[in-house]
Amino acid sequence: MAEASTKGKRVALFATCLVDLMRPNVGFAAARLIEDAGYQLEVPEGQTCCGQPAYNGGDRAAAVAAALYTIDVLSGFDYVVLPSGSCAAMISRHYPTLFEKGSANHDRAVALAARTFELTVFLADIAKTELSSSSTIGAITYHDSCSGLRELGIHDQPRKLLSAMEGVTISEMKNPDTCCGFGGTFCIKYPEISSRLAERKASDIVQTGASTLVAGDVGCMLNIEGKLHRQGSDIKVRHVAEILADMVDD
Amino acid sequence: MEVTSNQFKQEASKALRNPVLQKALGHIEEGFVEARNQAARRLPEFEQMRDRARDIKAHAIDNLGFYLSQFEDQVIAQGGQVHWAADAQEAREIVAAICLDQGARNIAKSKSMVTEEIELGPYLEAKGLASVETDLGEYIIQLRDEKPSHIIAPIIHLSKEQVSDTFYEHHQKHGYFDKLTERSALVKQARSVLRKSFMNADVGITGANFLVAETGSVVLVTNEGNGDLVTTIPDTHIVVTGIEKVVPTMDDCHTLLRVLVRSATGQDTTSYVSFFTGAKRPGDAAGPSNFHVVLVDNGRSDMVGGVNHDMLRCIRCGACLNHCPVYANIGGHAYGSVYPGPMGAVLTPQLAGVEQAIDLPNASTFCGKCEEVCPVRIPLPSLMRHWREEEFARHLTPKPMRFGLGMWSWLGRQPALYRVVLSMVQRVLGLFAKRGWVKHLPMGTSWTLYRDMKAPKGGSFQQQWRRR
Ligand code: SF4
Numbered sequence: 001m002a003e004a005s006t007k008g009k010r011v012a013l014f015a016t017c018l019v020d021l022m023r024p025n026v027g028f029a030a031a032r033l034i035e036d037a038g039y040q041l042e043v044p045e046g047q048t049c050c051g052q053p054a055y056n057g058g059d060r061a062a063a064v065a066a067a068l069y070t071i072d073v074l075s076g077f078d079y080v081v082l083p084s085g086s087c088a089a090m091i092s093r094h095y096p097t098l099f100e101k102g103s104a105n106h107d108r109a110v111a112l113a114a115r116t117f118e119l120t121v122f123l124a125d126i127a128k129t130e131l132s133s134s135s136t137i138g139a140i141t142y143h144d145s146c147s148g149l150r151e152l153g154i155h156d157q158p159r160k161l162l163s164a165m166e167g168v169t170i171s172e173m174k175n176p177d178t179c180c181g182f183g184g185t186f187c188i189k190y191p192e193i194s195s196r197l198a199e200r201k202a203s204d205i206v207q208t209g210a211s212t213l214v215a216g217d218v219g220c221m222l223n224i225e226g227k228l229h230r231q232g233s234d235i236k237v238r239h240v241a242e243i244l245a246d247m248v249d250d
Numbered sequence: 251m252e253v254t255s256n257q258f259k260q261e262a263s264k265a266l267r268n269p270v271l272q273k274a275l276g277h278i279e280e281g282f283v284e285a286r287n288q289a290a291r292r293l294p295e296f297e298q299m300r301d302r303a304r305d306i307k308a309h310a311i312d313n314l315g316f317y318l319s320q321f322e323d324q325v326i327a328q329g330g331q332v333h334w335a336a337d338a339q340e341a342r343e344i345v346a347a348i349c350l351d352q353g354a355r356n357i358a359k360s361k362s363m364v365t366e367e368i369e370l371g372p373y374l375e376a377k378g379l380a381s382v383e384t385d386l387g388e389y390i391i392q393l394r395d396e397k398p399s400h401i402i403a404p405i406i407h408l409s410k411e412q413v414s415d416t417f418y419e420h421h422q423k424h425g426y427f428d429k430l431t432e433r434s435a436l437v438k439q440a441r442s443v444l445r446k447s448f449m450n451a452d453v454g455i456t457g458a459n460f461l462v463a464e465t466g467s468v469v470l471v472t473n474e475g476n477g478d479l480v481t482t483i484p485d486t487h488i489v490v491t492g493i494e495k496v497v498p499t500m501d502d503c504h505t506l507l508r509v510l511v512r513s514a515t516g517q518d519t520t521s522y523v524s525f526f527t528g529a530k531r532p533g534d535a536a537g538p539s540n541f542h543v544v545l546v547d548n549g550r551s552d553m554v555g556g557v558n559h560d561m562l563r564c565i566r567c568g569a570c571l572n573h574c575p576v577y578a579n580i581g582g583h584a585y586g587s588v589y590p591g592p593m594g595a596v597l598t599p600q601l602a603g604v605e606q607a608i609d610l611p612n613a614s615t616f617c618g619k620c621e622e623v624c625p626v627r628i629p630l631p632s633l634m635r636h637w638r639e640e641e642f643a644r645h646l647t648p649k650p651m652r653f654g655l656g657m658w659s660w661l662g663r664q665p666a667l668y669r670v671v672l673s674m675v676q677r678v679l680g681l682f683a684k685r686g687w688v689k690h691l692p693m694g695t696s697w698t699l700y701r702d703m704k705a706p707k708g709g710s711f712q713q714q715w716r717r718r
Contacts, residue, residue, distance in 0.1 A: 027711035058638030062659035150618035183615025195700035226701030
């Protein structure tokens with residue numbers, strides 16, 4: 001049976017607060033990828049933060065408030081796509097746990113969860129995009145962000161999309177799935193431990209000889225990039241969307 | 251349970267700067283992580299077996315009272331005795347009373363985390379009942395007057411040279427005056443010193459990995475065989491263990507043994523798996539005449555039905571420690587508890603009080619690796635999150651963090667103001683940037699002491715998007 005095409009449907013891009021603040025270019029790259037895949041893209045007004053810091057910081061009431069707010073902002077779309085595994089997991093895995101089963105809010109959270117996807121999952125598994133783009137980036141190495149990998153099972157999708165591009169070769173690092181030490185507020189609460197984890201990650205990256213580190217979460221990127229730069233490395237750190245859209249901003 | 255977990259930050263910082271410790275911790279990856287992963291790959295049905303293991307433990311915990319009383323009946327039927335200890339103090343008293351009753355002079359112990367939890371050793375010593383640890387690692391810890399830093403590899407934090415120094419210092423009284431450098435020579439020397447403790451012991455104390463309800467058997471895994479020696483020579487065997495160790499049947503026990511050992515050391519099975527069922531019967535060639543099982547509650551029954559219910563499934567394999575990036579970099583002592591790492595971050599607040607261990611549930615990146623490898627699929631990050639919620643509710647969360655989280659959450663619901671604040675933050679970062687990079691941020695030194703930050707430019711994504 002042929003699957004009905006999802007093309008032409010309305011997709012909301014939830015940029016995430018870190019993209020909004022630290023890496024606007026990732027938002028533009030994600031938007032282009034979704035549009036090029038044949039969807040009607042919108043960036044819903046009023047979007048802010050998914051509430052993950054409060055949720056993981058133990059402030060459940062604030063997490064519930066953030067979830068309710070975000071559920072409103074993202075209502076009425078066929079799909080919600082995020083260029084972040086951890087924020088996508090917050091919405092699709094954790095929002096439903098914030099409300100009592102059977103309540104109207106629980107139903108709404110479950111409905112939103114069902115149509116929310118991380119960007120590479122959306123492109124590879126829903127849109128089934130065949131990228132024909134190319135890049136001059138050369139050898140890259142890919143870091144698996146923890147939430148994306150373990151909560152959403154994102155592993156093959158970015159690799160499949162990236163390796164389909166002309167001019168991109170993936171050189172895997174030792175332990176691509178080991179945490180970089182970002183961990184949201186962890187990097188502020190336990191900076192020394194976080195830094196050690198980042199050092200280990202940086203050394204695994206350097207050993208691949210790749211000139212670019214690619215990841216799917218801006219949090220990990222900031223941490224790894226900050227450590228590499230402090231060490232004097234000129235390895236570039238890019239979001240997977242920036243490579244896929246061939247939109248690198250410097 | 252006495253803990254020093256509230257010194258976590260300072261201790262972790264020291265650990266990160268301790269080159270000997272760092273080198274020792276380097277062995278975890280090859281010795282445990284790789285070994286476990288290979289063992290899992292060798293067994294195609296490993297994942298299904300983990301599901302079985304989870305279900306067996308969940309069922310046993312849901313019917314704890316039933317299986318414990320079945321176990322008790324079986325132990326009694328096999329000529330043994332069962333003692334119920336509500337807390338650590340009761341457990342210590344029960345053990346001491348049995349030892350005194352037997353007129354014990356030499357007590358030999360095999361490794362048991364529950365005896366560490368209830369601090370049995372120091373208590374017995376204060377009563378004039380000195381015990382000798384016979385597990386090599388625990389023995390070394392005992393000589394050094396330290397605590398174990400790992401639940402299955404107590405001396406993972408030590409180097410061979412440190413062990414050599416310790417033996418040199420303590421074994422002269424046994425007639426050994428050479429400083430040894432070879433691992434095998436150290437083991438040999440320990441073996442001959444410990445041999446005396448085995449031969450002279452009148453009471454043997456062990457823990458248990460599983461208690462089998464249908465047979466009344468106590469099951470113990472070791473790689474050194476000391477568990478067997480400790481229990482065959484002395485006339486009295488005391489098992490000290492937690493009430494959550496009971497499983498319904500021998501079949502269940504076998505499933506659990508298969509996942510336990512693979513998850514712990516990556517072996518298919520340990521060198522020794524011992525089954526102790528009751529006291530010596532007429533005609534038995536060896537075995538203790540007195541067989542006691544002390545079932546320790548110490549906060550466990552409080553966990554039944556509560557937020558940490560799932561933690562009662564824990565089979566103490568240590569996989570979550572080995573695979574934890576935080577544990578792997580700071581080792582176990584920084585946690586200030588006999589239960590370190592992710593499992594300790596859940597158990598320590600439960601057993602000692604969360605106010606005694608505020609950092610532990612927070613000192614995790616929530617990377618989820620622990621849950622990924624836990625043989626009984628305990629959702630460790632979710633349980634740690636419960637503790638964070640408890641801390642928040644009880645105002646134990648550090649004030650600046652609480653304030654920051656509160657502000658950010660509030661801001662998240664004021665979209666217009668949120669946009670203004672974002673562009674302000676961008677502008678501030680721009681002011682501190684040199685050639686596009688922030689290297690020092692007075693209000694963000696937690697970041698900039700260790701890393702740089704590329705300054706964002708051009709306004710927030712949403713601003714730029716609307717301007718397009
Ligand atoms: S929590 Fe799971 S992985 Fe950790 S020690 Fe217990 S059983 Fe093993």
